[in-house]
Structure formats: C-alpha cells, structure tokens
Amino acid sequence: MLIVIVGGMFGDEGKGKIVSYIAVKDDVDVGVRAGVGTNAGHTVVYKNRTFKLRQVPSSFVNERCKLYIGPGVLVDVNVFMNEVNLLSLHGRVWIDGNCAIIEEYHKERDKSDPHLSKVVGTTGTGNGPAMEDRVRRIAKVCRDIELLKEFIDDVSLRVNEAIDKKEKVVIEGSQGTFLSLYHGTYPYVTSKDTTASAALSDVGVGPKKVDEVVVVFKSYITRVGGGPLENELSIEEAKRLNLLEYGTVTGRPRRVAPFNMKLAKRAVMLNSATQIAITKIDTLFTGASKVREYHKLPNEAKKFIEEIESELNVPVTLIGTGSETDDIIDLRDKKLRK
Ligand code: IMP
Ligand code: MG
Numbered sequence: 001m002l003i004v005i006v007g008g009m010f011g012d013e014g015k016g017k018i019v020s021y022i023a024v025k026d027d028v029d030v031g032v033r034a035g036v037g038t039n040a041g042h043t044v045v046y047k048n049r050t051f052k053l054r055q056v057p058s059s060f061v062n063e064r065c066k067l068y069i070g071p072g073v074l075v076d077v078n079v080f081m082n083e084v085n086l087l088s089l090h091g092r093v094w095i096d097g098n099c100a101i102i103e104e105y106h107k108e109r110d111k112s113d114p115h116l117s118k119v120v121g122t123t124g125t126g127n128g129p130a131m132e133d134r135v136r137r138i139a140k141v142c143r144d145i146e147l148l149k150e151f152i153d154d155v156s157l158r159v160n161e162a163i164d165k166k167e168k169v170v171i172e173g174s175q176g177t178f179l180s181l182y183h184g185t186y187p188y189v190t191s192k193d194t195t196a197s198a199a200l201s202d203v204g205v206g207p208k209k210v211d212e213v214v215v216v217f218k219s220y221i222t223r224v225g226g227g228p229l230e231n232e233l234s235i236e237e238a239k240r241l242n243l244l245e246y247g248t249v250t251g252r253p254r255r256v257a258p259f260n261m262k263l264a265k266r267a268v269m270l271n272s273a274t275q276i277a278i279t280k281i282d283t284l285f286t287g288a289s290k291v292r293e294y295h296k297l298p299n300e301a302k303k304f305i306e307e308i309e310s311e312l313n314v315p316v317t318l319i320g321t322g323s324e325t326d327d328i329i330d331l332r333d334k335k336l337r338k
Contacts, residue, residue: 031059188227
C-alpha cells in the first residue's frame with residue numbers, strides 16, 4: 001500500500017500534520033521523505049510536543065516506522081544529524097547514498113545572490129545552489145561522507161521491497177504544487193518539480209505502484225517569498241482574521257490569501273489527487289476547534305468542505321481541526337460522513 005502526500009499550493013499546507021496522523025492511525029511501516037531538501041519545514045505537534053522537521057520524515061512519530069530519505073532529496077549533514085540526535089533516530093533512519101549534499105557555500109550563495117534572495121525570496125538554506133551543483137554533476141553525495149556511513153542504504157530498493165511485501169508506505173513530498181519549477185509560478189518557485197510524480201521520482205518508485213495520492217490544502221493560502229498571490233490580503237487584514245503565520249524555517253511573515261478553487265482544481269489535475277486533506281479549518285470557523293466528528297462541525301464549515309468536494313470532484317477525506325496530530329476528522333471510511 002503506497003500513499004503519496006503532497007502540498008497543493010505554496011507549501012506550509014500542513015503536510016507534516018497529515019503525514020504524522022496517517023503514520024500513527026494506519027500504523028505505517030515505512031515513511032519516506034521526498035521533495036527538495038532542508039528548505040522545507042514540516043511541523044508536527046505530537047503529545048504536546050512541537051517538532052519542526054526539515055529533513056527526516058514526519059512519520060517518525062510512529063516509533064515502529066522505518067524512515068528513509070529518497071535519493072532525489074538534498075541533505076544538509078548538520079540538519080540531519082541534529083534531527084537524528086534530537087529524535088533519537090539512530091537505527092531507524094536511512095539516507096540514499098546518492099542524496100547530494102548542501103554545503104556552507106551553497107547557503108552563502110543562496111543568501112548573497114540578489115536574484116535568489118531578493119527576487120525569488122528563497123529560504124536561504126542553500127537548496128537552489130546545491131541543486132545547481134548537482135545538475136553540473138559536481139555536488140558531493142552522501143555515500144562520500146564519512147559521518148553518514150551508518151545511515152547509508154539503497155533507499156529505492158528498500159522502499160520498493162516494502163511495497164512489494166504489502167507493507168504500508170507513505171511518501172512525503174515537500175513544498176507545494178505551485179512552487180514547482182515546472183508547474184509553478186516561475187521564476188518564483190523552488191529548484192525542482194514538487195508534484196506527486198516528482199515525489200515518486202525522488203524516491204525511485206514508479207507510478208503504477210501508487211494506491212492513493214493525498215493533496216493537502218490549507219483552508220486559506222499562505223506564501224513566503226516573491227511571486228503572484230491572487231486576492232492577497234493586507235498584513236492588517238490577515239492579522240485581523242487571525243491568519244498571519246510565520247515561516248518555520250525562515251521566521252518570515254507569510255503572505256495570506258483566501259482559498260483559491262481555480263488553483264486547487266489545477267493542483268488536483270497536476271497530482272492526480274485521489275483524496276484531499278484540508279487543514280486548519282478551525283482557524284476559519286469558530287466552533288471547529290478540535291472537533292473529531294463531521295456532524296459536530298459548524299454548518300458553514302461543512303458547506304466549505306462540501307463546496308470543495310463538489311468543485312474538485314475528489315473526496316475530502318481528512319480535515320484538520322487543530323495543531324495536534326490527532327485533531328482531525330477522518331472521513332476515509334465513508335460511513336463516518338454523517
Ligand atoms: P528555495 O526553495 O529556498 O530556493 O526558495 C524558493 C521559493 O520557494 C521561495 O519563495 C521560498 O519561500 C519557497 N519555499 C521553499 N520551500 C518552502 C517550504 O517548505 N514552504 C514554503 N515555501 C517554501
Ligand atoms: Mg513549512
């Protein structure tokens with residue numbers, strides 16, 4: 001059983017929360033991180049503790065789950081080692097030997113290059129410049145790094161073996177559909193494709209092995225860095241509506257806009273979504289906070305969900321109602337709908 005989970009907008013949709021919920025609820029065997037690299041910040045709030053992950057899969061909350069980082073993902077050795085130590089992941093996390101390395105000078109270039117830092121507004125984490133070096137085939141890869149020796153494995157092989165053994169596998173994408181180098185708002189995008197197909201390629205799994213593609217949308221849209229954002233709210237308006245957020249990695253205030261059905265439709269198409277997760281519905285609708293059953297949602301919240309479903313023609317199966325991993329309405333069993 002393979003589930004691919006990706007962001008439907010500009011990142012920060014709440015992928016970490018959705019992945020961690022499924023990892024625990026479905027007792028997932030294998031969690032794999034896809035995506036660009038440490039530019040991502042996936043937030044998981046589990047048993048009252050907040051984790052801000054940039055490198056390892058959000059599935060770590062299930063202590064039984066094996067964790068992998070796919071060969072397409074960039075690795076920052078310090079960030080990786082910090083997360084391994086902080087979360088005591090020795091012996092349950094592996095990196096593919098072909099993951100390329102982010103080095104100090106990549107970060108410096110990311111921050112000093114005026115196009116990257118001022119126009120695109122990158123995260124400054126060195127991901128774009130490391131991707132450049134990878135394309136030029138001069139980047140170092142993980143199998144050459146002594147410190148990583150104990151973590152190196154053939155991740156594509158392990159993940160395919162797990163799928164073939166009918167284990168439960170979750171591939172976790174990073175960023176969001178419209179930050180894709182190919183499908184996003186170029187040039188205000190990240191340094192590679194971020195759709196479900198790219199997540200598969202990051203890991204080395206073919207499309208026929210996929211059972212479900214979950215596209216995660218937040219109840220409203222946020223974006224950090226440059227680029228178009230339709231119906232963007234002023235900072236004052238965002239504050240007034242309690243929608244102002246700050247970046248997990250950069251601390252920058254996020255730009256805010258209302259949910260955008262046109263973009264959502266396109267994200268469904270680009271990822272061939274089979275399920276939709278909607279997060280932070282409690283931020284839009286008072287009375288939705290920490291609700292776990294659909295019928296207990298306020299009517300306006302139900303109307304919002306039902307409109308998304310009918311417009312996108314894909315079932316909304318998970319609804320986030322708070323920051324904790326299990327603050328969620330799980331509608332994957334259709335009988336729970338009423
Ligand atoms: P880069 O990925 O650091 O090169 O940044 C390129 C663009 O993608 C900038 O607008 C960043 O703010 C945005 N970006 C990259 N990663 C994330 C993420 O995980 N969440 C939100 N925005 C991101
Ligand atoms: Mg984030």
